[in-house]
Amino acid sequence: MTRVAVTGGAGFLGWHVRVLMRALGLPDPVLVSRADLADPDALAARLDGADRVLHLAGVNRGDPAEVADGNARLAAALARGLARCAAPPPTVVYANSVQAGNGTPYGDGKALAATTLADAGVDLVDVRLPNLYGEHGRPFYNSVVATFCRLLADGSRPEVHEDRELDLVHVTDAAAHLLGAPADGGWDARMPALRLGVRELAGRLAGYADVYRRGELPPLPDRHAVRLFNTYRSHCFPHHYPxxxxxxxxxxxxxxxxxxxxxxxxxxxxxxxxxxxxxxxxxxxxxxxxxxxxxxxxxxxxxxxxxxxxxxxxxxxxxxxxxxxxxxxxxxxxxxxxxxxxxxxxxxxxxxxxxxxxxxxxxxxxxxxxxxxxx
CATH class of the missing domain: 2.60.120.10 (Jelly Rolls)
Structure with missing residues (x-):
């Protein structure tokens, strides 16, 4: 894999993919913008000759109709660009969701996007991603983890109105899966999940914040504890230091x-x-x-x-x-x-x-x- 094109490269998952590519010593990816997706000829020029496309661009929040239509529309735009490539990428890896097809505007839009890409004449790798968390997530948008971390970093306390079980996967593990990264680093492309309730998550993060405000280090017994703590720290930097x-x-x-x-x-x-x-x-x-x-x-x-x-x-x-x-x-x-x-x-x-x-x-x-x- 020598040339990778990425849609949504400026987003949460996209940035972590780019960081992991740096760690792997891979060339920086070709970044495909929303403007490129709106212009089939410009898009074809960006994609032509790439070995793999990671389709990460999507719409997560907003008006329900825009969420449903936005994900399908982005996939259709990518398919049009692929059709105009002289040397189209042989593989498209789609960052889908475990919510695909669940009857919600988001889930149905993601499912329709997968069908659109499957009909584009390329080898589609349809990856159903669970809830992702990690450093520099966007609060009130990317994940509840980012929201809780920002509230705690700002001195507030998360309020849990509805408790439910979550399967949380660190975003670097998801990036490794999407890239097919070898299993010899600090990542795990099998995407092992941390399963816990929303109330337990809020309590765990609040415990980190309480200890860390004193300059002390909380218990870090396993890789998910380390990564959750690092996620919290990312919302503290740089204003809480030294x-x-x-x-x-x-x-x-x-x-x-x-x-x-x-x-x-x-x-x-x-x-x-x-x-x-x-x-x-x-x-x-x-x-x-x-x-x-x-x-x-x-x-x-x-x-x-x-x-x-x-x-x-x-x-x-x-x-x-x-x-x-x-x-x-x-x-x-x-x-x-x-x-x-x-x-x-x-x-x-x-x-x-x-x-x-x-x-x-x-x-x-x-x-x-x-x-x-x-x-």
Whole structure:
């Protein structure tokens, strides 16, 4: 698979597909916009020669008639473009839903879209996706997880009016399934689901928020716990950082609490860096990583994968704070002082050379920079 075209590449699932493609070392996909879909000739030019099309564009919320018609209309537009390709992609992977055909406007629209693509003369892979959750979901649109996380990050509490069971799949696992990614990374293309009720979900996320507001780490006993916590953290960044650290002083000196974890494994290490030295220049898909400068002065810079804006934190050992690296953000730390920099790092997992969950990319070469001062 060398050339992939993606509709809906700017959306929630589309962004996670693009991030995973970066992690896999694949070329950036050809992004098909709504304007391309409205012009069959322009669309054919975008699709021509692609090895695979991922059809992710859709309508999830809104007027019922628009939701039903919108999904079918997008599929019909894609089919028209495919018919005009000189070398049409042999495979179209459709991000369908487990709700397809359930009698709702959304479900019926998704089902009709699948039928339209099946009649387009290509090999259609019809993937019935369950409820997806993950980093940077759009509140009140993509999932109840995103909605609860945003409410908690803003200091509110979720209200559950109707409790029901959910099957939740992390969006990176769904992206791996759609791409046919090999099963040797931190993802699982089998899309293992977390089954829990809406009320239990709200309680679990609220527990994360309560612990994390104190700068402490909640229990992270399994991969879904890690990914739910990372989803919550994505709604906190960057405005909740740096996190202040508890400091205790007596005549002997000072003691600073850097990591207080409520369960799960972890690894702590420290590094020294000479003036001007840069560490990092990579991103993680799942790993929770904490930075704390205990001596010297540094700048921590981060950029969301696929975006341009750079967030910068000025940190110093004179006032120790922590910055937790959000998943799928490229990050680095630079010694900007005249003396040696001493940094303490903590991760939620013991380093595994076979699965390092570390993907090289540079922070810089962006057009916009935003400075965030340390509190």
């Amino acid at each position: 996190l202040p650290l508890p400091r205790h002083a007596d005549p002997r000196g000072e003691l600073t609490e850097v990591v207080k974890s409520h369960g799960g494994q972890g690894q702590t290490f420290c590094s020294s860096s000479h003036p001007g030295v840069v560490r990092g220049e990579h991103f993680h898909l799942a790993k929770v990583e904490r930075f704390a400068v205990v001596r010297g002065s540094a700048e921590i810079a981060l950029r969301r994968v696929g975006h341009d804006e750079v967030v910068r934190f000025a940190v110093s050992g004179d006032r120790p704070v922590v910055v937790d690296m959000p998943t799928m953000w490229v990050h680095k730390i630079t010694n900007v002082g005249a003396d040696e920099l001493l940094t303490l790092f903590w991760t939620n997992e013991v380093f595994d050379p076979a699965r390092p969950d570390t993907y090289r990319e540079t922070v810089e070469a962006e057009r916009v920079a935003t400075a965030v001062a340390a509190r």
